[in-house]
Amino acid sequence: MRSTSLPFLRRALPGQLTCLTGALAALVLIVAAAPIIVMIIMSFGASDTLAFPPPAYGLQWYRSAWHIFMSPDASDVLSMGQALGTSLAVALATMFIAAAVAIPAAYALNRFRFPGKALVEQFIALPMVYPMVMLGISLLLVFNYLPFEIGIFRLIIAHVILALPFAVKNCAASIAGIGPEFEEAAYLMGARPLRAMFDVVLPLMRPGILAGMLFAFIVSFNEFTVTFFLYDVDTMTLPVWLYSRTVSSLDPTVFSFAVFIVLIDFCLIWLLEKLVGDDGVAL
């Protein structure tokens, strides 16, 4: 009876948050969200300097961003619209190529035993731990060694490499939940293996495939480091374009653009959650 009168000393039952753990969780969330919060605050600032917090607030950087977006001046190497177009094209291509590679890879890794399987799994996960700068330089060397120009595919190939761990992991998580008996049932009913794949396995894998594709899109859309080594004037992506603006003259317009990009990302992540729910996504 007495323990109920002392709520701070009460021992939490399993599954309950105590004040301490709740406060810790809130702190971590605030730290994690800090960059985005700062960015949003700065985008509404009304001074020419990058002082934080801004001395005054206004919409001038949004106006300026709108202006740049609608009528780029000659001083810009490339318009934002073009960069956005490149980013979207690369992200879409990355998404589809990553899925086309990840689905058979995840299937093979789950269903077959073969020598070197552990090695293949390691290789697929490698881009997650590889230093991005080294990856950019290595790819630059390889692409320059090629006797022909591959243009935008420099970026697509690099992004597919980076997106593959996410795509494969999500596909693998979904195939792991589909026992071989579904395919076997289809065989018994008269389906050839390829037919069973399309009629049964792929529809059942759908949540994982969609999650993997969206991850691939988001990874590609936000990728900067590797892209920085590989882009040229015709294939500048949005993150690189943003960076180029902060280098030449650090103008707070970029915050407005960044808010816009983060909004796109938020929509995609929301879509992801909507499509697959909590249990379908593997990070």
Place this chain on the structure above:
Amino acid sequence: MNNQLVIENLNKQFGAVQVVKQVNLTIPEGKLVCFLGPSGCGKTTLLRMIAGLETPSSGRLSMDGKDLTMVPACERDFGMVFQSLALFPHMTVAGNIAYPLRLRRIDKQTQQQRVDELLQLIQLPHMANRPVAQLSGGQRQRVAIARALASAPKLLLLDEPLSALDAKLREAMQVEIRLLQQRLGITTIMVTHDQREAMTMADVIVVMEQGRIAQIGSPLEVYRDPVNEFVADFIGLGNILPVMHSGPQRVELAGGQQLDVCSLRKIDHDQTVRLLIRPEDISLKIDDSRKQQERAAVLDDNCIAGQVSFIRDVGSSLEATIDCAGFSLTVAASPRELPGLMIGSKVLATIPAHACRLIDASPGLLAA
């Protein structure tokens, strides 16, 4: 009418382990054959080889005289119900049942007719457009059977299809499947580790032990006349006692008690044998004889004296454990016949000679 599946010298090896050893078997047309055995006895592997989901290491499978050994599963035209049922969750009930018909490019209208017919057959006529996830366990079971039957296969394979159901529903489905199978006259092979299920449903039981066939026979044959200790122990309850020969059709029990037996099988004198007595063959009587000679007179006639050490009375039947000199017996009886029976009661157990069967002391296990 030679529509039977013939299995010849079938073997299956997984690495160093031989899972199925030299199986020879003919599955008669229109019958329900049950592969029965403990887990790991090779019964599922044998079924999967018949289905075409596993390639035999050696041996031959044929039906109607046609060699099936290397025919892929999708061309065998067998129906199969999996342990997990493997209903396609992204299709409706009708979609699942129609899938084998769709693969055979049967026109939409005929498909529809066949689906309706099968839904009638499994008594779920209004469920066509339900998603599979909304069905109960028993309904899923029926849909899986309907799907396996949709293309009118030559052979129906059931891989422990009832193991996911609770006891009461399982018993009901056993009867339902058996009646359906008899009505359609479809040759069926079922795998199970549940001897009660096998005895309820099968025309022929194939008892398997460590990859080999231990015995083939009708349920009652296998129950009444098991070939060895393994089969006797696996099928039903039984008292299996070590005995010594003491004369033609006469044995001596551990306590020195002699019994007349009736052995159908030829058993060599030097062979290790066991005595099998089914619990329901023993008749129990409360021992109220006062005089020593009186008791000695009855004891001679295949009658053993003992004391009750445990009673399991479930209302409809009663099972008592009787401690005798050097061994104990399990006896099944009707509770009404033995009023006043309690733990510690002195009893007389009469065992007719024809209920005492001599069996091999499990040669299968020794050989392996």
